[in-house]
Amino acid sequence: MSCLQARGITFSYAHPGRSRPGAAELPPQIRNVDIDVGEGEFVALLGPNGAGKTTLLRLLGGMLRPLTGSVTLFGQVVDSLGLAQKALWMAFVPQESRPTFDFSVLELVLLGRWPHLGLLGIEGKRDVEIARESLRFTGVVDLAGRPFGSLSAGEKQRVLLARALAQQARVVLLDEPTAFLDLGHQVRIYELLRRLCREFGTTLLVASHDLNLAGRYCGRLVLMHEGELVRDGAPREVLTEELIRSTYGVEAQVRHDPVAGPIIIARGSPP
Amino acid sequence: MPLREPAGGGFRPGRLAGICAALLGLLLLVLLAGLSVGAAPVRPWVLLSRASNGEEAARARDILLGLRLPRILLAAVVGAALSAAGVTFQAVLRNPLADPYILGVSGGAALGAILTAAFGAGDGTASAAGLIRSLFAFGGAAGTLLLLFALARASGRISNTSLLLTGAVVNAFFSALILFIITVVDYTRFQSVFFWLVGTIEPSGYGPLAATAACVAGSLLGLVLLSGRLNLLSLGDDEARSLGVEPDSIKKLAIIAASLATASAVSMSGLIGFVGLMVPHATRAVLGSDHRSLLPAAALGGAIFLVAADTAARTLLAPVEMPVGIITAVCGGPFFLYLFQRRRAREMGG
Numbered sequence A: 001m002s003c004l005q006a007r008g009i010t011f012s013y014a015h016p017g018r019s020r021p022g023a024a025e026l027p028p029q030i031r032n033v034d035i036d037v038g039e040g041e042f043v044a045l046l047g048p049n050g051a052g053k054t055t056l057l058r059l060l061g062g063m064l065r066p067l068t069g070s071v072t073l074f075g076q077v078v079d080s081l082g083l084a085q086k087a088l089w090m091a092f093v094p095q096e097s098r099p100t101f102d103f104s105v106l107e108l109v110l111l112g113r114w115p116h117l118g119l120l121g122i123e124g125k126r127d128v129e130i131a132r133e134s135l136r137f138t139g140v141v142d143l144a145g146r147p148f149g150s151l152s153a154g155e156k157q158r159v160l161l162a163r164a165l166a167q168q169a170r171v172v173l174l175d176e177p178t179a180f181l182d183l184g185h186q187v188r189i190y191e192l193l194r195r196l197c198r199e200f201g202t203t204l205l206v207a208s209h210d211l212n213l214a215g216r217y218c219g220r221l222v223l224m225h226e227g228e229l230v231r232d233g234a235p236r237e238v239l240t241e242e243l244i245r246s247t248y249g250v251e252a253q254v255r256h257d258p259v260a261g262p263i264i265i266a267r268g269s270p271p
Numbered sequence B: 001m002p003l004r005e006p007a008g009g010g011f012r013p014g015r016l017a018g019i020c021a022a023l024l025g026l027l028l029l030v031l032l033a034g035l036s037v038g039a040a041p042v043r044p045w046v047l048l049s050r051a052s053n054g055e056e057a058a059r060a061r062d063i064l065l066g067l068r069l070p071r072i073l074l075a076a077v078v079g080a081a082l083s084a085a086g087v088t089f090q091a092v093l094r095n096p097l098a099d100p101y102i103l104g105v106s107g108g109a110a111l112g113a114i115l116t117a118a119f120g121a122g123d124g125t126a127s128a129a130g131l132i133r134s135l136f137a138f139g140g141a142a143g144t145l146l147l148l149f150a151l152a153r154a155s156g157r158i159s160n161t162s163l164l165l166t167g168a169v170v171n172a173f174f175s176a177l178i179l180f181i182i183t184v185v186d187y188t189r190f191q192s193v194f195f196w197l198v199g200t201i202e203p204s205g206y207g208p209l210a211a212t213a214a215c216v217a218g219s220l221l222g223l224v225l226l227s228g229r230l231n232l233l234s235l236g237d238d239e240a241r242s243l244g245v246e247p248d249s250i251k252k253l254a255i256i257a258a259s260l261a262t263a264s265a266v267s268m269s270g271l272i273g274f275v276g277l278m279v280p281h282a283t284r285a286v287l288g289s290d291h292r293s294l295l296p297a298a299a300l301g302g303a304i305f306l307v308a309a310d311t312a313a314r315t316l317l318a319p320v321e322m323p324v325g326i327i328t329a330v331c332g333g334p335f336f337l338y339l340f341q342r343r344r345a346r347e348m349g350g
Helices: A053-060 A083-089 A105-116 A125-137 A153-166 A183-200 A211-217 A241-248 B013-036 B054-092 B105-118 B127-155 B160-185 B187-198 B206-233 B237-242 B247-269 B275-287 B291-315 B324-349
Strands: A002-011 A030-038 A042-046 A068-073 A090-093 A171-175 A203-207 A220-225 A228-233 A251-257 A261-268
Touching: A002 A053, A002 A203, A030 A053, A030 A203, A030 A228, A042 A053, A042 A183, A042 A211, A053 A171, A053 A203, A083 A090, A083 A105, A090 A153, A090 B237, A105 A125, A105 A153, A105 B206, A125 A153, A153 A171, A153 A183, A183 A203, A183 A211, A211 A261, A220 A241, A228 A241, A241 A251, B013 B054, B013 B291, B054 B206, B054 B247, B054 B275, B054 B291, B105 B127, B105 B160, B105 B187, B105 B247, B127 B160, B127 B206, B127 B247, B160 B187, B187 B324, B206 B237, B206 B247, B206 B291, B237 B247, B275 B291, B275 B324, B291 B324
Parallel strands: A042 A203, A042 A220, A090 A171, A171 A203
Antiparallel strands: A002 A030, A002 A068, A220 A228, A251 A261
């Protein structure tokens, strides 16, 4: 069953009234994208810089409105859903978070409880328990009292993931969660995500630059190029030498490992 | 290290009530001290003694209840308003250096207030005149914020530098306009207006004091109700939206409330600077960044600070009284430079 669905969505930052004279190069546009994410799937959104991955995530997450087409979440149009209701069903993990003020780790994760709180927005014991449980799941409960700003990039990412968990949403969108991490942290974040998907049945859509990691952990890959979806399928069908050449402009060799799946070895740019 | 428990348990209303009770006690002490000192050697306890003769007691009562009490109460209200407005502007603009004075919002309010005086509408001490003046001051404050937001939208985001430059220019421009208006309309009031531009708590009647206190109390109540949402705003628009709050509508409400508080304060006391910068930062350093605690505590802290500063302004050079704005600027200027320097060092260091 499809829980997150987009039909014919188009978006442009250069929309009349939004364009500014002298604005630097326009960010990517989204052209007529259809996508269906089924419940419990772990899907990676791939594509070169500027392909529109982040824009598509923000459209799916209801942070941007498509110019045409519609996004539905569990059968309801996201735009008409209301932000508060949407936040109960779908969480978003940004590439990085820079709060203006230095919240403690626990305070930041408790903000994930906001959609569940009453009018006054005061959390109870149960909310604190859920926040600490989430921190335990992502392995950073010991940092609960530390200022968020003092953490390393890997720790921060785990805290942001914990905030999404505390939100208890069934769908989580992640924007390049491993962008600033070393190999060890990258692998551990993907392992966490896979556990989340398997143990709780959470639906995950993650924008990523790392073809190998995505191919290793995600059951399904969606490849974008210049605002369009060019291929959608199992890692073996998406990570091919021709597609990598035509989208990333890189000569690559793809080897198939029985455990890790497709492995991409970059050879250089085409002559 | 902030006073939050290391593995603490989120926001607790009981703890906030304790903090506020302690700050209220401190405020009462400062108010009592402010009531006790002044140019005339009159102490508040003469009101309690029955031994003094009639004429002397009446004179003491005049000084204490007619001059000193409304003045220190006004200082408390103005300090609370400026400090709460500072917290709000910092959260809404996502910039810890924001403050009603530095942003030029106070300048806009001052221009609005002086316009009513120029046309004779808001002059005098009747509370109706005070209300008209507050209304015009509110228009000036809101107009300045609209200007800031228009500039921000054109460039996508307000950088520290453009925010500070705009504020400085707006303040200088408005001050010049104010002095021009006064020169043309009523030159004899030049000195009092000049004091007002530096920021001064003048003795006022209880009528205008009550009107100001009502406006400030209303906007503080609104801000306290919004304070949980201010936490989400300080994460940025995308994250606020993904957590279920529309940032633009919260910003509008918060700005209206904070502008009203600023305008009420400025129309009574002029351009008192840096209160909205120093007090929120000091409070944040002690209590942490959760706006649900920060906002009420900073409002009380602002009241305490300004009553103390005004008492100092009255007594340091007694019998000469200086505008309290001198005291806040002398403390606040270096404080601002320190914050600015620290932030720049942090941004450069990664």
